[in-house]
Amino acid sequence: MDERRGTLINLKKKMTSVIIIFSIFLFSFGSLVLAAQDPEVEIGNITRLRGERPNQLIGYGIVVGLNGSGDSNRSQATVQSVANMLQNFGVNVTDNQVASQNIAAVMVTAELPSVAHNGDELNITVSSIGDADSLQGGTLLLTPLQAPNGKVYASAQGPLSVGGYSAGGGGNSQQQNHPTVGKIPNGALVEREISSHLDAKNLTYVLTNPSYKTASQIASKINNSFGTGTAKALNNSTVNISKPDNFSYDMVDFIAEVNSLKVRPALKARVVIDERTGTVVFSHNVHISTVAVAHGNLSVSISTQENVSQPNPLSEGETTTTEDVQIEVDEGQEGNMLIVSQENTIEDLVTALNAIGATPRDIISIIQKIDAAGALHADLIIE
Template sequence: MHKLSKIIAILTLIVLSLSFSTAFAAASVVSSRIKDIAKVQGVRSNQLVGYGIVVGLSGTGDSNKTLETLQSVANMLKEFGVNITASSLKTKNVAAVMVTATLPPFVREGDTIDMTVSSMGDAKSIQGGTLLQTPLKAANGQVYAVGQGAVSTGGFAAGNGASSQQKNFPTVGMTPNGAIVEKTVESSLGDSGTISLSLGQPDFTTASRVAAAVNSRYGGVASAANPGRVDITVPPYYRGNVVGFVADLEDLYVTTDNIAKVVVNERTGTIVMGGNVGVDEIAIAQGGLNITIQKNTDVTQPAPYTLGETIKTSNTTTTVKEDKANTIVLQATANVNDIVGALNAVGATPRDIISILQAIKAAGALHADLQII
């Protein structure tokens, strides 16, 4: 009786709160800068990769079973006039590594970028080693940077066997500012008199609002080409200062719009939802069947001065209890926040709530994209 009164009180509060839902939704609308929701097309980074060797390790390098390390060291020594066979080398102080880096837009020759150095053999650690000069290539096969320098892993591996200790991953390290840019990736910005904004989340409404915001500031210079792109003609008085024009564009505020979505993680029981999720009038019954099995051991003693024996017997008791289902009725103006709040109040677990949301979606009453990850 107490739980029923509690449910009625909760539903009463929900109904009273629905009268303020429209005003709350209007007040919760947040505008975002164009800088935070879009980027200028053509302004992009490029991935670089290279193969190199790390030397100077303290016996934690690759073993003689790592053939690529043996061959790399032999080839390197030939460049310095030292002829030696790979089979005669000992490489415990050397490790073969892959080097990766990101080439930012608009960098020039001589600028430096960070590198990530990762062991590709059976080295135990590359901490304290030095990466030898390594060309870094892009997807087109051209060299855009050259890296060299000390490697810092921020971790360690010590001991042997069961008594070993390890912190972080000593086979992966960083070389800050270790790569020097040798070739620039030319990026044109407004050379044709137009620029395009690429939305991070393509949406018809948001693209239209971005174009409207730009036109209200600079006249009819913008048009939404598709949900993910807005084309803008650079005004004549900004032709010599495209960077300043983009900076002014990024400070414009736009009210974004997204599809209603509910994201659930069944592994962790996490539920994340937007505030614009709507639900039709629906009734939800939540209950459960509890089955308890208890096993007891009894001892039977014979009467005194008899030839009987003590006997142990096992008795199993099975108890079945079916909880009374809690029924919740929500009006069509309710949202998922109301549903989750009411279900939490009656003791539903996160996994119960996920199952109920899936059932509401299957019934066609949940007006949102239900995404399960």
Template sequence: MRKFTAILLVAVLAVSLTIPAMAVPTQVSARIKDVAKVQGVRSNQLVGYGLVVGLAGTGDSNKSVFTVQSVANMLKSFGVMVSSAQLQSKNVAAVMVTANLPPFAKSGDSIDITVSSMGDAKSLQGGTLLQAPLRAANGQVYAVGQGALSTGGFSASGGGSSQQKNFPTVGNIPSGALVEREVPMTFADKDKGKINLALNQPDFTTANRISEAIDQRFGPITIAKDPGTVSINVPYYYSDNLIGFIAAIEELAVTPDTVAKVVINERTGTVVIGSNVTIDQVAVAQGGLTVKIGQTTNVSQPPPFSDGNTVVTTDTTVEAKEQPAGLIVLPASANVGDVVAALNAVGATPRDIISILQAIKAAGAMHAELQVM
């Protein structure tokens, strides 16, 4: 027993010597414009329905009734009367067009659009989007899209085999839509002389630090209303230069605070750990058990001129192998970086590390939020 204890202490000491010294996390400053935005300045989503033409037989089939009806209605608007039953829409595909209308976009500006097939088209490669109105949630048209698609992928088949890269049923048209109507933006209460900053990640500490940084620069003109909002009184000498005032605020440096969090993606085996994650004293054992079961078929042949029969028998073998577990003891207030470094030292895989971190959290020894994607 003493010999085993001595070996275990030597192993733990060897693992601890392989753990690099973890530096104290440094506080990184960021501009206010990178952690907050002015309330009222926002983009708007647009959506529309259209037709993509010019496809090399990779468009919708006649099973997509809405495509045939759309082609017939389009031709009717040009004075061409044709029955839906007479149309073959292999070179045409019905699509949904989506875009984001940026704030302060003016009439005549160009915006990017995304075109996605909604029928059974095989590919949109080489197609051209016909004029498609883009509407907002209020039903009004704010932009019109048209142009040649860029799919960034391909799909080819022949002889019973096929090959595909990316998604050829989705394409982009850079600057493919023209803005027809502006969206009015109100980002300041001119009557009260106030503007509000909205934090990208609401946090009490970060909101207070933003308020203090602005007050140090312009005097006591702010108040943190809640973790996500900082209200600012515009100084009188900036009343006619509101854009300059906002620009001066956005350039101020602030140190945002973060919540201790460990993010785990079990599908890819990815672990992302915050610098301020800590754990209590904990012991971790890592090992694995492998069980293999095999079968061997034997044939029993009787001697010549005997009355015996040929018999087939099966022998089953069971083999169990357990890898030696590496035991790691970490002191209190160690961070997760120490845990990961120690687990890497004993040969733990990323998925082993994920399981161990989940177990440490379940034991109540990890002081952080564990988010599993």
């Protein structure tokens, strides 16, 4: 004998606004199934060893070879830099004698790995600091890159790759992307080595995404593999590990073994919105409570129906409850209707709005208002 109980939420189209009502059950069977399908990942991919971190490098340089798109004479830093550079080559000029728009002053940035050797190559980013229109076609001259401690760790030089352009004439101009920022793949060479010294006995792992559940899983997995007491989770982002006395290999081999162990990390409910591109990304475990939103010229119906299966009294079966979700979307025109069966999450909302051609701005605005009402059970990140 089946008993059916339906919850019907209708959103009727009006001339200027429409009420959208969502009745969401926070712990649906479908979402639990998706959670069980989260992949296991290696510990080394979600953690790092404390002390092993990249280092930021920065330098001031000159880009030459620009086709009249460089800095103007108003950029005194560029004029003075060029004059000083030429003097180093035995060419004596004054600031007033430097008048070329084929040159631009730039800042050069790079990231130095936690372990680096002489001759290692680094990718660099070159950014204009003057009034240059474009760095396209330019070449960066030899530029020392230093760390916050003032020591030089790398030197950069080479032709720029600019993923944009800027063109104009007759009072009109057109620009694509950012032509005043360029990159040089493998454009810097490491001049000073950085080495890492490992403790012979103890290690501290730092989680990339802090989580008490994930930290506990990592400690349990390591203890199950190497023995009780090998690992201990100190907090939501730190796990202390001691190499077992019976482990005959060195610390590098032990780290490799630990990093290869797999766990299923906890996935935090999160919605990420990029207002510039209209992109909305959300995890599968984002839920919405009952909420009403008035927005735009839309018409949506969401129907949630519970099915109760009652077995024969003489059988050994158990009573089970399942949910069927139907989404009906209507723009007020005949034939524009969509029916979908899926989980009771934010995916219902996004799918319904996409089906009737709602713009990304509409979707973003609705999600923001739901979060403001306290009905979005997730972290909302706006970029």
